[in-house]
Amino acid sequence: MANTNGPTRERIKEEAYLLLQEKGLAGLSMRALADRLHIKAPSLYKHVGDKEEIIADLQARGISEFAAIIQQAGKSKKSKALAYRKWAKENPHLYEVTLRTPLLRSRIPSGLEEGVTHMIIEITGKDHEHARAVWALMHGLVDLEIAGRFPENADLDKTWKRAIELIG
Amino acid sequence: MANTNGPTRERIKEEAYLLLQEKGLAGLSMRALADRLHIKAPSLYKHVGDKEEIIADLQARGISEFAAIIQQAGKSKKSKALAYRKWAKENPHLYEVTLRTPLLRSRIPSGLEEGVTHMIIEITGKDHEHARAVWALMHGLVDLEIAGRFPENADLDKTWKRAIELIG
DNA sequence: TTAATTCTGCTAACACTGTTAGCCTTGAGG
DNA sequence: CCTCAAGGCTAACAGTGTTAGCAGAATTAA
Structure with missing residues (x-):
């Protein structure tokens, strides 16, 4: 997989904000967040400690x-x-x-x-x-x-x- | 299994109340509730529609x-x-x-x-x-x-x- | 008394949740 | 060129609510 443009911590948190605004707190799951960044949920943990x-x-x-x-x-x-x-x-x-x-x-x-x-x-x-x-x-x-x-x-x-x- | 003394709907809700008071809302799971009544979680649905x-x-x-x-x-x-x-x-x-x-x-x-x-x-x-x-x-x-x-x-x-x- | 039906338990399973372990590819630096 | 870390990946675990389907016991009907 191309590693160009991997999501930085900032990018993740910005997308989390947008996801929250759109889907609400209940819709803010690690998998849904990962989807938006076109990665899989476990990969989020390379950038972020936990939810x-x-x-x-x-x-x-x-x-x-x-x-x-x-x-x-x-x-x-x-x-x-x-x-x-x-x-x-x-x-x-x-x-x-x-x-x-x-x-x-x-x-x-x-x-x-x-x-x-x-x-x-x-x-x-x-x-x-x-x-x-x-x-x-x-x-x-x-x-x-x-x-x-x-x-x-x-x-x-x-x-x-x-x-x-x-x-x- | 002896079917005597099966939990009525009232009994379930009373136990749910006690479980809530003890463990809080996060601790009030269907499985934990079922445990208290000495049955399995799916059996709860014979008495109650849903959570x-x-x-x-x-x-x-x-x-x-x-x-x-x-x-x-x-x-x-x-x-x-x-x-x-x-x-x-x-x-x-x-x-x-x-x-x-x-x-x-x-x-x-x-x-x-x-x-x-x-x-x-x-x-x-x-x-x-x-x-x-x-x-x-x-x-x-x-x-x-x-x-x-x-x-x-x-x-x-x-x-x-x-x-x-x-x-x- | 026997037959039929309803009640109420069970296990297995599904789709979800957050999270960890372990693997493998890519890109950068010496 | 080799090494190594960064950052993807899949598989998996324990937890959630819930459904399907099965089995035995209790109740009702004939």
Whole structure:
């Protein structure tokens, strides 16, 4: 077999990202990933330790994207909150792997998580406890919405409006 | 083989509940469940349609338990909130299958979910939107706590206190 | 009582999952 | 030119949910 153009670690992780976005976390199998790279699954292990490494990379990517989205949003808490919701709804699979999957702390660049925490505190303008409560509220809303936990006829725009009032 | 004492559907689901509580959702496999009942995995399908039916039953059970816990708690929003947290922390596996797993609506007794929604609205004493925001806040806090998403040194008692103030 | 049928266990198997062992070809460096 | 590592490959293992088909026991019918 021609060895030209073998997939580098970066290439693999990029393709994992695309596969995640297309097929979701359940569709992200080592064999499906290998198929995209036109190699067989065991060959992936020549470039990557295990699947956790790929998941951890996606989590890091999710955290970074998330941070960027929030920072780019308007300055008000309201627009930050709505940006959070919008990003989550547009990237449900990335949201799932990043925020609904146990965080692989030891395999994620240190400082990433702390950076986000710090950012939230800055936005809320108050202390750690308040920031955590705000984050929990946003996360809870998104999580229940993505999971289809609210009834069909629920007016979630209104619900978010109310939630934002709570943290005003 | 003696056919006396074959596991009924109820017996299977009870054992599934115990297995879940002991080993968690990941440990709840058809083979492990069958082992407990001293039969082989394929035999389970003589009593149960598929694994989803078992999961749906556990979700129904989780919802019922949850409703009971909240109702038994003190009347104040604070004690209801703390009861929510306590129950979730004491039954993390049941919480996972009930609230962190896609709800199998079509396989759950109708009215169960609506009953809980109604209950929350009664407690908050306001409208649907407010009730949903409150629920999202509680769920978000529990979800992030169970997932180990808050840093080690976080004072979650304080965080909950703050959260309760938000919905006061 | 005997015959027929249903119930409920079993084994073997299939398609999937992540992962390891071991082999072999290709390309690069001394 | 030879060596050696890089990076493919197949075969395999243990695990998952699930189905097909068989066999014996229990229940029902004649």
